[in-house]
Amino acid sequence: MRLSTVILPVHARAEAVARWRRAEDLGFATAYTYDHLSWRTFRDGPWYDALLTLAQAAAVTERMRLGTLVTTPNFRHPVTLAKDVMTLDDVSGGRVTLGLGAGTDGFDAAALGLPALTPRQRADRFAELVDHLDRLLTTPDVTVDGEYFSAHEARTIPGCVQRPRVPFAVAATGPRGLKLAARYGQAWVTTGDPATFEDGTAAQSRAAIARQMERLEAACAAENRDPASIERVLLTGFLPEDAFASVDAFEDFAHAHAALGITEIVVHDPIPDTQFALDETIYAGIAELAPTLAALD
Numbered sequence: 001m002r003l004s005t006v007i008l009p010v011h012a013r014a015e016a017v018a019r020w021r022r023a024e025d026l027g028f029a030t031a032y033t034y035d036h037l038s039w040r041t042f043r044d045g046p047w048y049d050a051l052l053t054l055a056q057a058a059a060v061t062e063r064m065r066l067g068t069l070v071t072t073p074n075f076r077h078p079v080t081l082a083k084d085v086m087t088l089d090d091v092s093g094g095r096v097t098l099g100l101g102a103g104t105d106g107f108d109a110a111a112l113g114l115p116a117l118t119p120r121q122r123a124d125r126f127a128e129l130v131d132h133l134d135r136l137l138t139t140p141d142v143t144v145d146g147e148y149f150s151a152h153e154a155r156t157i158p159g160c161v162q163r164p165r166v167p168f169a170v171a172a173t174g175p176r177g178l179k180l181a182a183r184y185g186q187a188w189v190t191t192g193d194p195a196t197f198e199d200g201t202a203a204q205s206r207a208a209i210a211r212q213m214e215r216l217e218a219a220c221a222a223e224n225r226d227p228a229s230i231e232r233v234l235l236t237g238f239l240p241e242d243a244f245a246s247v248d249a250f251e252d253f254a255h256a257h258a259a260l261g262i263t264e265i266v267v268h269d270p271i272p273d274t275q276f277a278l279d280e281t282i283y284a285g286i287a288e289l290a291p292t293l294a295a296l297d
Contacts, residue, residue: 001258001293002029003286006069006235007269008276009033009048013056016048019269020057023064026287030065030097031057032266037075037108041274051084058092065095069235069266070171070189072103073129075112079154082136085166086156094161099189100133101171102126123176124148130170130180137165169233173212175219182219187231187264191238202241206260209234213261233264237276244278247285254289258296265293 005028007019023031035050054066066088071081089096102122103109110116117125128146135142135151142154160166167186172178173193181188193200193208200208213232220227234257236243243253244267254265267286270278 001254001262001296002264003254003290003293004028004030004032004065004233004264004266005269005287006032006034006266007057008039008042008271009050009053010042010046010271011048012046016053016056017060021060023269024061026284027290028064028287029264029290030067030266031061031269032067032069032097032099033057035068035071035076035099037111039108040106043107051088054088054096055091058088058095065097066092067097067169068099070099070101070169072101073125073148074103074109076129078129078132078136078149079151082133082154082156085133086137086158086160089160089162089166096162097167097169097187098133099169099171100126100130101189102177123174127176127180130168130184133168134165134184169231173215175215178216178219179223181216181230182223182225185230187233188216189233189235191235194238196240197238198240200240202239205240206256209257209262210260231263232261233266234262235266237268244282244286247282247289250282250286251289251292254293255296258293 005023007023011019020031033050033053038047050068057066085098105116125148128148132144132149132151135144136154136156137160140155140157142151144151168184169187169189170181170185171189172181190209190212192205196205196208217227243250268276270276270280270283
């Protein structure tokens, strides 16, 4: 099991640089960031662009992988996103993972003034985004027409440093999203089951995650894909159990989820006075568990 972190794009340069460097020094496998225009309780505060934040992070780190959790079609077009990701992969020396999700109907989804979509339409749009990105990042000259996105003689040259393209980490729990994860993803991402977030128990949450992974494996079987070839990423912060009361509590939490089949756990870089507040000593202590957790693979 790998241990990673997510650093929200809320910090101006000096603080941001310090946090990305600290994440690498602590030994996290990957440091991700959210790709939104703003997000929930942070909507009236600072919020910077995800891809430019990752470019800055690439310039001040050397070993740690970098990625989005997650990029959505709410305000990203596959042609320009492919060019940005190709460039970021070059800038980072081949250290980028592109997290992808369908996007919700939250307030920043309406920032461009586009009409709201139904869940089915969002799923259709997401399928187009993932398919077009796969083509754009593996083919130097792409023409494709879709209902939501089109590309006409779009060049993505010289392509990604990582071949055949940067890894996709697909966030999904529904059947269509899981099919995309099985077909295109090098990783699958879950935040658990929203039905358990408010009033669920740890046992209910873990059972729900186990069911999600059963559906992922069924989707892999339908695609003739070896389920072991796809990583299973758990983004914490949205679960009913308190995994961060102590380092020991987190270690127990990690072991329990490794037994379910999770291969990577992502913890939030602490932000005081927010839902991601966490004692810095516990955060550093969790990072020290990385070698022990790696042995769980």
